Amino acid sequence: MKVTLNWLKDYVDIQLSPEELAEKITMAGLEVESIYKESREFSNVVAGKVLSVEKHPDADKLNLCIVDNGSEQLEVVCGAPNVSEGMIVPFAQVGAVLGNDFKITARKVRGILSNGMLCSEMELGLSERADGLMELPADTQVGADMQALMGEPDTVIDIAITSNRPDCLSVIGIAREISAITGMPLRKPEIKFNNTIDDDINAEMRVDIQNADKCARYAGRMIKNIVIKPSPDWLVSRLHAVGVRAINNVVDITNYVMMETGQPLHAFDYKTLAGNTIVVRDAKEGEPFTTLDNQEHKLDSNDLLICDGEKPVALAGVMGGLNSEVENDTTTVFLESAYFEPVTVRKTSTKLGLMTESSRRFERGSDPNGQVYAMDRAAQLMEELAEGQVVESFINNVAREIDPVEIAVKTERVNNLLGTRLTTSEMCDLLKPLEMQVLSQTDETFTIKAPTFRPDLLKPVDISEEVARLYGYNNIDFNMAPQIDQNQEANPQVAFRDKMREYLTGFGFMENVSFSLVSERHANPFLPAETKIVALMNPMSTDMAVFRSSVLISLLTNVAYNRNRQIPNLRFYEIGNAAYKVPGKDEYREWVEVCGILAGKKTENTWYGKEEAFDFYDIKGVVTAFLNKCGIENYELKPAKSSYWDAHSALVLVDGKEVGEFGKIDKKISSLFKIKVQDVFAFCLDFKTIYENRTTLKEFVPVSKFPSSPFDVALLIDVNIPIQNVLDEIWKSAGPYINNVHLFDFYKGEQIQQGKKSVAFSLTFSSKERTLDDEEVDRAVQGVLKHLKTLFGAELRPG
DSSP, rough: OOOEEHHHTSSSOSSSSSHHHHHHHHHHHHHHEEEEEEEOEEEEEEEEEEEEEEOOOOTOOOEEEEEEEESSSEEEOOOOOOOOTTTTEEEEEEEEEEETTEEEOEEEEEEEOOSSOOTTTTTTTTTTTOOOOOOOTTTTOOOOOOOHOOOOOOOEEEOOOEEEEEGGGSHHHHHHHHHHHHOOOOOOOOOOOOOEEOOOGGGOOOOEOOOOOTEEEEEEEEEEEEOOOOOOOHHHHHHTTOOOOOOOOHHHHHHHHHHHSSOOOOOEEEOOGGGGGGEEEEOTTTEEBTTTTTEEEOTTTTTTTESSSEEOOOOOOOOBGGGGGGOOOOOOOEEEEEEEEEHHHHHHHHHHHOOHHHHHHHTTTOOOOOOOHHHHHHHHHHHHOOOOEEEEEEEESSOOOOOOOEEEEHHHHHHHHTTTTOOOHHHHHHHHHGGGGEEEOSSSEEEEEEEEEEETTTTTHHHHHHHHHHHHHGGGGOOOSSSSSOOOOOHHHHHHHHHHHHHHHHOOOOOOOOEEEHHHHHGGGGGGOOBBEESSSSSSSGSSSSSSSHHHHHHHHHHHHHHHHTTOHHHHHHHEEEEEEEEETTEEEEEEEEEEEEESSEOOBBBBBOEEOOOHHHHHHHHHHHHHHTTTEEEEEEEOOOTTTEEEEEEEETTEEEEEEEEEEOHHHHHHHOSSSEEEEEEEEEEHHHHHHEEEEEOOOOSSSSSEEEEEEEEEETTTSSSHHHHHHHHHHSSSTTEEEEEEEESSSSSSSSEEEEEEEEEOOOOOOOOOOHHHHHHHHHEEEEEEEEOOEEEEOOO
16 A cells, blocks of 8 residues: 555644654554655756747647747747647756656757657656646746756655555555554544535435345435546646556546545446436346456356446446446536445456456455545545536435444453553553544443444454554563463374474475365366365366365476476475365365375486486385384285376275375376376375374384394295285294294296296294204294195295
8 A cells, every 4th residue: 555645644744754654654563665755757847838839830740839948938849739828838958858768859850840848747757647748837937947846756655554454545544543653633634515506316316235245335426517627736646656547537536535535436427327226236147247448257146236227337346337437528427435245346356357446445344334425525526626516415325234343351351461551541542543432441341342444353352452553562561471371282293293204304305385275187086986076166276276185186296397397306295184075965074194206216327326216116115114113013015996006006004994005106197297207106194094003102122142043935926916915924924933024036027937926035033042943943934835835825936
């Protein structure tokens, strides 16, 4: 929100420097982003008087002017349509500089030498008006320097307004804050009409609000016999300083009052309104409407329209229609001042991509009881600046009352929260300049009626915040003895998550932190069977339209992002939430996943070795090591169930409970994320299952003092028998002295009969009490071989 210092001074006396004022405003909770002087980048420009005007002999649209600069008379070629004899205008003399680098020189225009240039406001950088020369008052001294004539440039203060403070999206709102901070009284403009017409507006206009939920109030006034013309320089200058383009006096007045009061207004050309009627209704599905920017939009029933007796004329709270705008021949204006429900305006504005100063205010919550004052203020200015006559009666159609909120506050609670020692009276005195009405007060409590232009004030804690910022945060004593007990037990699940991060970081992974929202096409392949996606009702974009069904989606998106930037070798992990909807029920399931991903090469080409890509056993090694670190040892592996893996994948179970899956991502999924060339390996584990089945206490066993006895066996088994099953059965059948079982060789191919595979295991036996003899080890090995032959048909490999 941009405001100028002189504009603020119309409403409150400011005796501070701009820098001091900015510091006080910031300390009161409104951050000042910048302070700067209005731009006046011109030099050697004086007030010149046009003595005569004649047509250029060789150009229809150019004139030859004799201009008095106070010391001599010069011939100037000018193409401005409003140039006339006797007017006083800014005259850029030869040698003048406009802007940063535009230097005025004497030059021939269609064969005639022009000794300077007569200037518009835009050419001087004072506004966007370029349709004619800037006309100076008739009593302006000819030859006077324009910089001196205009006085000291105004100071512009740019303030960042948070979404909960719509009252500060106005100059009066900022002035009210300054009044409360400095103690100087607030002066709001008094409304007084001097030229009215005693007509009955109800005979000329009727307002019908068909949706009270979306439009609580609609006020309207009629101003007749207006004259459309350019706005005065002071009005154009103020609008230009705050970033609003001047159009004509009527439109400029509605914009000026919006910036002044925070209440958006709209002026309709009365002759374009059919049936002497305004109807506020929901749009129809697919209903077209062309806005002032000449863009046609397709609406739906969530949008709100302002219509006359036949057609839509404005998109409520956002923008007026092209079919009812004020034109140069407009003589009667119907002025709209309404309150539209913020969510409706926000949805329409976002959906159609129409972000206007009007929608910005409505969607944050304008004052629901400030319509009449703003409307009358605009009518007063139209009377003064557009020669209008105001119809005395007006429309104030209230479909739904929005009353001020009453808030009961305990003085002691405020002091305990803030660390202050203020009395009830002192707190009330701080709040009154913000137009908060004190309904009652005692030494212990007080009750406040919050003004409706402050929709953020709902609870006692909100009043405490107001007291704190107005009293001054710097004035609150430093206290090392807080009232709140800070000694709280750590959350064990949070601590366990931190441990998981340590483990994965130690494995060389980098943590991925991403949004939980993804595109629907990415979420669908990761949905469990017979479930649905969790979709947003009003997504910001199609790429963030649904809640992710797996954290793997975010990791794969990150892999694609990095691959597109020539970063091929990647190790990521993320701990985050995923969710899906149970069909047929209003029920959602949300859980925490621990996911990791490997892509590219684990080693690169070096002088001592060749590059090597990640494979299935790398991701398996990460998962098994990670589970062991987390205290999960009694897990088993089975073929994975999910469709987004290819054949190289596995399901992890603990005591029959599914912990998660790992393996190679299917090529179709990689293509969906536009990941080309390389294989991608990943794991996805359920945090809750790991947490609930972790081993919290570990028993340490001393190393045996006696030597161990290794024994290797090579077997031929059916190619479809999982190695894990064989390992499990060896452990079961090897007896009490088995210490370790390790697979060290695997082969299937031409030298092995079809349908078989060769596997070799190293079995290690040891005892804590004595050295085992060869017969004991041999008996244990024979027992293993017999058990495997019976169970799997395993045979010793010959040779």
